Amino acid sequence: MNNNIFPTSDILQRADKETLLKQKGVCIWFTGLSGSGKTTIAIALEKELHAKGLLTQILDGDNVRAGINNNLGFSEADRTENIRRIAEVTKLFVNCGVITICCFVSPTKEIRMLAKNVIGEKDFIEVFVNTPLEICEKRDVKGLYAKARKGEIKDFTGIDAPFDVPQEPLIVLDTNLLSIEKSVATIIEKLKL
């Protein structure tokens, strides 16, 4: 497939980019209910890492569903394809040496396994943003829980679709006990960033 006439050794490698950036590429994958605080913590984490001179990329519903996945719906097949494409984009960023922070409900074991398999086990850091359903529903930032309770949205995670609690996440953030700052500090300490 490659037009390249150079010896392989002349093609820039991930390690070269990591040396340039003085950091290691990695995927920090936030899983948790809608309203659990994934994006909020990601934004705070990104800010903190940026202050340390580290390059980051957040992928979340905002920049993914409006962009590369704007032709996907919410059927079973489309949800799988949604995560598959996200994982492939993440892999490109990680191979470019970027600390890539993914914020997706990713409610099932299967869907998180799919992401992990595409991204690669050693680059995939699973972080469970563990916020009780009651709190997420009370916040209801996007008004989605209210709609789900009224039956206006079907298969909504936590209401009429299951959330499989991650069995072995590297990090669990109990956000009813931890502030955003403490959550960020926990990740930075654990990953030695």
Next chain:
Amino acid sequence: MNNNIFPTSDILQRADKETLLKQKGVCIWFTGLSGSGKTTIAIALEKELHAKGLLTQILDGDNVRAGINNNLGFSEADRTENIRRIAEVTKLFVNCGVITICCFVSPTKEIRMLAKNVIGEKDFIEVFVNTPLEICEKRDVKGLYAKARKGEIKDFTGIDAPFDVPQEPLIVLDTNLLSIEKSVATIIEKLKL
């Protein structure tokens, strides 16, 4: 769509990442026949930019068709979707401050326009890798021209599918006149990289 409870000013912007990287994000889009030398020049360009301390990402058939677009074929619709996804990925990288080098035949005006519209006109630098068909066919690195001549591949650009010569590319590389080094130097000079 956003869970974010921070004021917008607290969300890291493209400009912040560009400051960190000490460079501007941009897409350098190589268009040209199969075998014209797009990826070869891209690899040499990336190496040169890396030596200057600049962060780059190459997107080409190798990492795209094998990854995010591994479920697309070569129908008209799939070719369009191929370029749309590539453009969306490029946009993410450019917004992360990365110099993104895209190597795709992108044979029609429409397909290049699609990419430009997604990526944004001011971030889209069109580079026409102008290598005569005879030379590309003689090289035939992948053996595709031979197959196309035998009718084993249909709608092959340059043989039985048209290549629309770009009307206003920012840069034209006449590779039968320019060495790879000169081609790279031309781009770096023109873009003041």
